[in-house]
Amino acid sequence: MTEPIEILIVDDDVDFSEGCVRWFEKKGHRVSQTTSGQDGIGQCSMHDFDVVILDWNMPGLCGIELVQRMRESNPDTEVIVLTGEGTINNAVESMRLGVFDFQTKPFPMGDLERRCIAAVERRRLKKENTQLREVISRTKKRTIQMIGTSEPMNRLGRLIDRVALTDKAVLIQGESGTGKELVAQAIHAGSLRADRPLVTINCAALPENLVESELFGHEKGSFTGATAMKPGLFEVADHSTLFIDEIGELPLMLQPKLLRVLEDGSMRRIGSHKERRVDVRIVAATNRDMQTEVTEGRFREDLYYRINVMALDLPPLRERADDIELLVDHFLDKDCELDDDSRRALINYSWPGNVRQLINTLQRASVLADDGHITLEDLPADLRCQSSGSENQVGENEGTLQGSAIPAVGSLIALEREHIAEVLHRENGNKSKAARALGVERRKLYRLMEKHGIA
Numbered sequence: 001m002t003e004p005i006e007i008l009i010v011d012d013d014v015d016f017s018e019g020c021v022r023w024f025e026k027k028g029h030r031v032s033q034t035t036s037g038q039d040g041i042g043q044c045s046m047h048d049f050d051v052v053i054l055d056w057n058m059p060g061l062c063g064i065e066l067v068q069r070m071r072e073s074n075p076d077t078e079v080i081v082l083t084g085e086g087t088i089n090n091a092v093e094s095m096r097l098g099v100f101d102f103q104t105k106p107f108p109m110g111d112l113e114r115r116c117i118a119a120v121e122r123r124r125l126k127k128e129n130t131q132l133r134e135v136i137s138r139t140k141k142r143t144i145q146m147i148g149t150s151e152p153m154n155r156l157g158r159l160i161d162r163v164a165l166t167d168k169a170v171l172i173q174g175e176s177g178t179g180k181e182l183v184a185q186a187i188h189a190g191s192l193r194a195d196r197p198l199v200t201i202n203c204a205a206l207p208e209n210l211v212e213s214e215l216f217g218h219e220k221g222s223f224t225g226a227t228a229m230k231p232g233l234f235e236v237a238d239h240s241t242l243f244i245d246e247i248g249e250l251p252l253m254l255q256p257k258l259l260r261v262l263e264d265g266s267m268r269r270i271g272s273h274k275e276r277r278v279d280v281r282i283v284a285a286t287n288r289d290m291q292t293e294v295t296e297g298r299f300r301e302d303l304y305y306r307i308n309v310m311a312l313d314l315p316p317l318r319e320r321a322d323d324i325e326l327l328v329d330h331f332l333d334k335d336c337e338l339d340d341d342s343r344r345a346l347i348n349y350s351w352p353g354n355v356r357q358l359i360n361t362l363q364r365a366s367v368l369a370d371d372g373h374i375t376l377e378d379l380p381a382d383l384r385c386q387s388s389g390s391e392n393q394v395g396e397n398e399g400t401l402q403g404s405a406i407p408a409v410g411s412l413i414a415l416e417r418e419h420i421a422e423v424l425h426r427e428n429g430n431k432s433k434a435a436r437a438l439g440v441e442r443r444k445l446y447r448l449m450e451k452h453g454i455a
Contacts, residue, residue: 005116006047009033010040010054010066011082016105020053023109029116037061044074048276050123051100051116056083056090063090067097076127078119082107127238130231132197146182147330148323152315156183159312164190169262169307171247172285174314176440177356180285183312184243187283196240199233204246204441212254213270222271234267238278247307248288248299249443255300262306282307287444317351317358324351324358331359333366341376345383352416356439382419417452420445424454 007024011017012035024031032047034040037058044052052070056063063081070079078100083090091102100119103112146153163170164187172180181200188198201214213223217232233242244250250258261267265277284307293299317324324347332338338346342365351357361380368378376384420438427433435445448454 005029005120006050007031007116008040008043008047008049008052010037010052010058011035012055012058020109020112024113027113029113037066040066041069041073044070044077046274048274049074049077051078051080051119053080053082053112053116056081056094056102064093064097067094067099071098076123078123080112080115080119082112128196130236146179146186147327148320149326150320150322152320153323156312156314160186161190163187163310163312165192166310167192167281168309169282169284171290171308171311172283172314173290173311174285174287175316175354176287176444177354178314178316179355180287180314181243181245183314184241184245184283184285188241188243191241191281193240193281198241198243199237200243200245201233202245203249204443208251211251212257215254216257216267216269218270219272222269226271229269232267232269234261234278234280235276237280239280241281241283244282244284246286246441247284248286248290248293250299252298252300255303259300259303259306262303317354321347324349327355327358328362331362333362333372336366336369336372336374338374339376342374342379345376345379349383350415352419353439360437360439380419381422382415385415385418416448417454420448420452421454424449 005024007029009017009020009031011020011033014035017033017035021031021033032043032049034043035058037054037060040052040054041061043049052074054063054066054070058066061069063083067079067081070077079094079098081090081094081099081102082105083102084105094102100122101115103115146157160183170184170187172183174180184200185198188194201211203211206214213226213230213232215232215234217230217235218226220226220229257267261278261280262282265279266275267278268275290299290304290308294301294304317327325343328338328343328346346358346361353360361383364380365374365378366372369375420434423434423437424431427437431445432442435442438445440448
């Protein structure tokens with residue numbers, strides 16, 4: 001049996017419409033009916049039907065007007081016209097309006113079901129085309145790969161393989177720059193939804209008043225600036241995966257609406273009373289301590305448990321130091337080379353901004369280097385400082401450290417503070433530029449400044 005179809009029958013012939021309802025329900029489909037064109041339009045404004053079967057000639061609204069208003073309120077719904085008084089002109093006019101099929105009564109019920117199934121297939125293909133266009137317009141091509149052979153990365157890879165095959169919500173936790181979006185891409189690529197595009201939103205990158213419109217969409221005229229209808233990312237990601245990055249930044253007022261979609265798949269666009277249903281897998285990510293967010297009332301506890309069905313904790317780069325050289329060689333400009341001192345400094349650095357900071361550092365060094373030859377002088381001051389301090393420490397404690405270049409925790413904190421202050425100074429206090437240079441989100445930079453007491 002095919003999947004159940006949501007059908008609305010609009011026909012003033014009560015015997016015919018009730019016969020249709022009994023036949024379709026017996027086949028397992030969900031059917032509503034009305035004898036009034038005006039009531040049919042009202043039902044379409046409140047519900048998202050797959051197919052509407054309507055009579056062309058009914059009291060009140062004529063067939064052309066009824067089809068026009070159906071198409072305006074439900075552009076994705078397919079319309080099949082059945083009439084006892086079919087003419088070529090009516091058939092041509094209905095097709096011009098986008099009707100899927102035009103047939104005269106009597107019409108065999110088995111054939112009518114097959115026409116409905118074909119209409120739903122056309123609806124599905126149109127929706128997939130819309131999804132692909134939306135994803136192409138909203139996303140950029142990504143070529144970054146997950147690099148690493150250390151035990152933490154091997155363990156993470158095994159977890160991704162297991163998580164991907166389920167359809168449960170996943171929460172990815174880790175510091176800024178650890179590759180949370182790459183992990184989300186890997187989960188989607190290994191899932192049963194991989195034939196559809198991954199859809200992404202970053203809650204920290206949007207003003208609060210735009211997050212709701214991006215997630216749930218809006219109708220034309222629903223607020224100032226809403227000059228056209230726009231589907232939300234939940235609709236774009238229907239039957240696929242939606243990656244919600246920085247979910248800890250999601251405004252509290254929107255959390256109940258997100259919870260409802262996760263519970264039963266129902267949602268409404270801004271400015272609409274129509275219930276829409278979507279089938280979306282959620283992969284969320286955060287660099288916050290979500291338990292603390294829940295305890296302090298900034299994140300709903302029920303929503304936290306809903307998104308945290310399966311959790312992945314990403315290791316920071318300092319906990320997988322064996323991968324640093326691999327990452328350096330992978331992201332280093334092919335026209336550049338490192339001298340021994342600069343390579344040693346990169347490998348021994350603690351990388352508070354993780355892989356993102358490493359990439360930014362290599363890009364900066366490749367610009368500053370003479371003839372593509374990167375030296376210690378082309379690296380940021382904090383890397384040079386740590387490298388120099390490590391060498392001195394090795395010389396003074398050669399008998400015990402055996403060449404280790406790992407600084408104490410206190411010095412790491414001091415270096416982090418010094419690095420942030422230096423970058424802010426270099427960018428003349430511009431926090432957006434400083435955040436980009438550090439490889440962190442601007443809100444993360446504010447929290448780091450507060451942590452270190454930087455004015």
